[in-house]
Structures are given as C-alpha cells and as structure tokens.
Amino acid sequence: MKKINYTPAALLRALAAFLLLLLLHNQAVAQIPQDVTAKLDAYLSAHQAQGTFSGTVAITQHGKTVYSKGFGMADYEATIANGPDIKYRIGSVTKSFTAILIMQLQEQGKLNVHDKLSKYLPDFPNSDKITLQHLLTHTSGLPDYVMLWKDVNTKPATNQQIIEFFKDYALEFEPGTKWKYNSTGYILLGRVIEVVTKKPYDKVLARQILKPLKMQTAGLEFSAPVAGLAKGYNNDGLERKAARYIDMSWCHAAGAMYATPADLAKLDAALQTNKLLNEASKKEMFTPVMKNYAYGWVVDSVHQTQRISHSGAINGFKANLIRLPAHNISITIMSNYESQQINGPISSDITAIVMGAPYEVPVARKMVQLSAEQLGAYVGEYQVGPKMIFKVTLEDNLLYVGAAGQESFAIFPEAEDKFFVKVAPAQVTFEKDADGKITKMLMHHKGKVMPAARLN
Template sequence: MRKIICIIFSTLCIAQHQVVAQQKLDVYLDHLFKNQKFMGSVAIAHNDSIIYSKAVGYSDAAKKKDNEKNTKFRVGSVTKTYTAVLILKAIEERKLKLDDKLVTFYPTVANADKITIEELLKHRSGVFNFTEIEGEGTWEEHFHTEQEFVDYLAKQKSNFEPGSDYEYSNSNYALLGFILQKIYKQPFAAVLVEKICKPLNLLNTYYTFEVDTAKNEALSYNIQDTYLKNGNVNFSNHPASGGIVSTPTDVNRFLFALFNKQLITTQSLEAMLPVDKGAYGFGIEKLKFDNPMGYAHGGRVENYFSNYWYFPKENVGVVVLANAVNIDVDVISTALLKSAYGTMPELPNFNHISNMADTAFNEIKGTYFSKDQKESITISSDGKYLVFQNSRPGQDYVYFEYKGNQVFQYDSIALQFFPNKHEMMLKQGAEQIIYRKSVKK
C-alpha cells in the first residue's frame, strides 16, 4: 500500500538541476547500491526533456554486467496505464464503449453479463485476481494461450457484485488486453507498437513473453548476502496487466505525451484521471499529497519494482525502475522529486534502527540460513526499521519494528535474535524456526 508522503514546495528549481545537483543525486544512488538497497535505473523529466538519469547495479549479476541508461526493465503494473490509454483510443475509434459488457467477449467469466469495460478499468468488476489463485506461482511460469487463461479464471467466483466495491485485480487488465486483441485482430504487442510506441518513437518499450538479456533486459534479484536470481514469469498470461518492458526515459516520454494530449483527447484524459486523492481512475491513481498535485502508478512482478509520479501543472515526471530493491521505492521517488525542487537527499544510515544502538544492530544484521541451508533470510535496515528479505523467488521485503530485548515485530510475525549464538528465531503462531547467521571468519 502506498504510504502518504507530505511534500510541500513552492518553486521548481529546474535551472539549478545542473552539475552540483546531479553529483549529489549520483552519490545518493551509489550509496543505495553500495549498501545493497537498490539496483535499477531512474530518470527525472521536465517538459519533454530528461534533466537527470542514472543507472546503478547489475542487469546480470553473475556476469557483472552493469545496468545502463538503455537497460530495459519489466515495469509490472505500470503496464496498466498503457492498457487504459489503448482502451480509450479504441473508444475514440468507436471500436468499443465504456458501457460494453464483458459477456460480449468472455461469457464464461463470473458476472460477465453485468461487468462493463469501465468497471474493469476502475477495478470495480469483482473479478477474482488470478495472481491470488492457489498454485498460481507455478502456473504462471509457463506459456498459456488466451483461452487457457480465460478457462483458468472462469473457475473462480466473483468477489462482489460489479460496481458495488473496489478491489485491485490483475484479472481486470488481463481481460482488457485480450479484448484489445479481439477488436484489433492482432496481438497486444502489435497494438502497443502501432498506437503508442511508433507514434512516440519509444524504441525501448515493447511487450514480449520472457526476459531476454541479449536485448539488454535486466534480470531480477532478491537481495541476500549475494544477489539471487528470481523465478521466471511467462508474461503470456497477462500482457496488458504487467508485461511491458521499458526504460525510465521512455516511461517519462509516454507520460508527457499522455498529459499533453498527444495520445488521447482532452475528454478521454479527463475520464481517465481520478478526482479524489488516493482514488483509482483508468489505470492511474491520484497521489495523496497536494503540493505538487500529481498522478502515479506502481508495479511489481518477480522483484522488478516500478514507480512513476507525474505532475501535470509543472510537467515534471519522476520514474524509478528496479531489478533488486529492499527499500521503499517511494523513498527514492521522493528524493528525486525533492531534488527537482532544489533539496538534495541525505544519505541514510543503513547501520541504524530506531530505538536500538547501532553497535547492537550491527551484531544481528546479515544473512541467516535454515538448518538444511535451503532457505536464507537477510536482515538489513532502511535507516529506521529492520528490513527482512527472504531468499524464495518473488518474496517481498518486509519492515519489522523494534520492540526491545532483541525482538522485532511485523503483524503476527516476531523475530527474536540471539547475538551470542549467531541465531534468529522466527515465530508465527505455534511455529518456531531457527536460522543461523553466516559468520565471516
């Protein structure tokens, strides 16, 4: 869930975003990488110009291949903004209407006779989120046809009556993508190129089933005592909900074109954008802070994390794409945004936890292994909270709060550390698991 971040600025300091500012941002991002908090690429845009960009870390850690300016990343759910634009273009071309029913295309999906295109766009359809189906992680590793996907989804019951509630569901945009394929009679990849990439000359934005390092695409990693490559998602299962590949520069160019009516009409853009803070429109949400007023979308697939913020009045875009991260991506976005307003980021102390002596934290941070050595957990800090990162593919990082006496808590999970034994106990309900720290000799 996106954190509420309060930002108040008065003057955009684009003119000041020169050598000194760039050097300080370089130091900040290098600091994140050196402390194993972030690998990826970022860019800040003003109008149609990129005023700052930088890549850190590796696109292929095993080969020590660096992330570069044109390294491409899976953007996850940021894809939904592109899909919404494509749907609106189809409506402008009179190939579709917002009140068209899903039953016209996929009658086997629960409540298809009630669900409209608009409800799919706004996540108000009640369609079950296919990424939450039991065993989906293994299913998603393999290629599936459109019909196989629909049959897989059709077995699920609706979560609520269409239009009666909001619930984010990747299934909504997966279905929208397949609808685009039907009405244009060509693959989603071709629709994307024809309607968005080619007109905007976005040479590093496209859709493919699988990651290809030969095309300078970054692999994704969990951060442990080393970088562990994630599992392999096959994006045939949901091209329009999370399958696009891009760079921060290309994402910024897309956003500028969108908000300057180069892709859809003023009327379509107004329909797309939510009015209330924190609300979800058509593939886009409104940021929760007021000054500057902006729009956003984030994404995650495997351990690719993506985030964009765009501020129409100022025509400023901030994009972060990561292939390994265990710090809140919003923190990085905030640092980039502040720099555009003349405030340079401070370097976080990643040897610190609130209410705990740094020396005490240094004794417990590191990588811990299960008894059979098949699972590891890396303990680090974001400067305030303990960060827990499991080695299993696709596992998210989790923040734990210090409760005293070497105990940290997150929801119903507790971590108890025994520095003298180099051990950590994970407690959840009646379950207790001991992990032993890897100690350098």
C-alpha cells in the same frame, strides 16, 4: 514601425507587471533544484551500497533530460552495468498503456467504458454485471489471478488460455461496490482490445502507441529472449539471487511490457499533448473512481502538486513512472532488484529531491555478532493488537520477524536489544524488565513506533 515613447512611470508599471508575471510563473512551475544531480547520486549510491537499489533513474522537465544514470549491474554474473540504454520489465506500468488503448478505441466509437463485458466476452461468468470501467478501476470484484498462478506460469500461455485459467473463480464482491487491486481485469481488457480490433494486443500496442512515439526499445515480452534486457534479482538483505523464472506471456496486457527510462519519458511527453488522446479522454482517464485509482493510473497529490503515477513489480523487477503535470516533470525509476523499498521510500525520496523537499539518505549500519544464547532470548510472540501477533524466530543464527500469514524478514543486530532491517528503512528494538527479561518489541519506521507486548 511607429515608435512608442514610454514615460518613467509607464516603464515602472510595465516592469512591475513583468516581474509579477515572472513570480506567478515561478510559483506555478517548480524548477528542479540545481544540485539535484549531486543529491540523487549520493542518495542512490547509498542505497546501492546497502543492497536496496540496482537500476536506472531518469528525470525530465519540459521534455529535456535533467538526470539519467544507472547504479549497480544489469547482469551481475556478466558484469554488465545498469544505464539509460538497458531495458527493464515494467510490470504493472503496462496497465497504463492498456488504459490508453481502451480510451483510443472509445474515441474511435468502437467501444464505451460503460459497456458490459458481456458485449465482448459473452461467455465469461458474470460478464453481464461487469463493465469495462470496473475492469479499468479494479472495482470488478474479480479475484487476482496472480495470487493463483505460481504452479502454472513457467510455460507459455495465450490470453485466452489465461482467461480459461481464472474464469471459474467466484467474485469477491459485487462489481462497483468496493476496490481491490487485481491484474485479472487488465487481462480481460487485453482480450477486449483483441476482439474489437481483430488484431493481437501486441500489434495494437505497437501501432497505436509504440511506433507513433518512436519507442523503439519498448515492447511486449512473451517467451522469446529480449536483447539488452536486464537480469532480475531478489535481494532479501542476506544474498542476491536470480529471480524465479516466469514466462512473461502470463502477464500480457496486465504487465508484460519492457522499456527503457527514455521510452516512458516519451509517454509522459505525449500525454502532455493530444498526440495519443484528446483532452476529454485524458480528463476521464485521469479522474479517480475509487481509492485514488483512475483508469490505469493512480492520481493523488505530493508536495502540494498533482501526481499521476503507476508502479510495477514482476519477478526481480520494480518500476515506477511518476508524472507531475503541473511542473512538466516525469520521474522514471527502473530496477532489476525486487526490493521492497523501490516503489515505497525510494520513489518518495526521489520525488522529494526533485521537488526540493526534505528526504532521508539511508544510514550505513554495521552488524555486530551476538551469541545464539543472546539471540534466543528474543524468540517468542509479540502482540500489537487484538488480531495481530508477530513471531520472532531464530534460524541459522539470524532472527526473523513476521506476522501470521505474511513473509518473515531478517533483522540484524547493531547492538544488544537493537536491530536493523535491510529490506526497509526500519529498526527493531527490545525492552527488558528489571530482571533482564524481554517484555516488549518496538518497530520503528520513519519516526513512528509500533509497540508489541511479549506474550511468552
């Protein structure tokens, strides 16, 4: 090989070019901070101590696991710990898998997302108005059957039986004109997949995604028990109790999957390549149509980078798959607590920790005892705006706050006139006049304050 002699000036130019490329690379691809393990441990341990998190968190970058750890118990009665090998229900993250299956069928020429639903389900009401894209993007106008299923979802049902259950409900708006999240559309997409492939949805899911990606601990849960599945719990800040039973067949293509964090990391890795879909299909699937919602994915930005994600919630479980493609990072959060914080503040803070951005560690708060007479002074109605009134009620020596038509939450005294919320990073304070009468309630959340004037 011919030897090349570099002059000092040429060497300096080459070194400068190399350093510039290195700088540009580091700007483009953020590296997860070295102290991420210590920060995540401290943050998640604090939430576990407060009863707002129980589950497993896993982080990968460039296909390598950076963090994977469980907190709390997968089964509190049997004292089985949470960890990377525990399976969790992932709820609506299932929708992302269903969207991928639809795009695969489009690549194969077996359907088109702009097809009318009537092409596949001609007997379904309004199917000539609704396209597959409407179903994928929550713009169909169909009501959410999840809001209607409480009295029937404890017994097994086929996909067709679920469709029969909701098919006669009227549209809430003209298809394509508005956005409203619903699981109904994905039940119909699951049925479309079955009609087109002439195979059950779970078989198509296994053949097209789970087996190629070697997702051996993922699947679709119907009525049969799943070995190694965590037990789901509700925790309202007062007590931990087993979640209400649901027969998972009612969730089908909209939310019946279970998985481990490693399974979802494999999905992220595959979407970084063309193993499941070609570039054109991925571009279409990840392009928002309305309200940052694409085809089975939420696409927005966080910390100056694109975020592609989907969350799930189902009777005692919460899940979130967060993809940061520019940095080849995936964040998987799986919980067997139906805590309101998991798909909100906890997901946001974990992302911030991974990206080296500011975040808040939950503060340990101690409850003090107030007399029934002291607590009774806060009971009443408080008005935020012309159409929003909050009621403060007293039950079993605890105060509850709730707006009309919404579930109330308990507030716990840490001082007179000062209360904290266990199910969310929020506080409630009260103001008095010169005579000591309560005149105002103030709700504090992440530096913002919402005042509410007392009405009675």
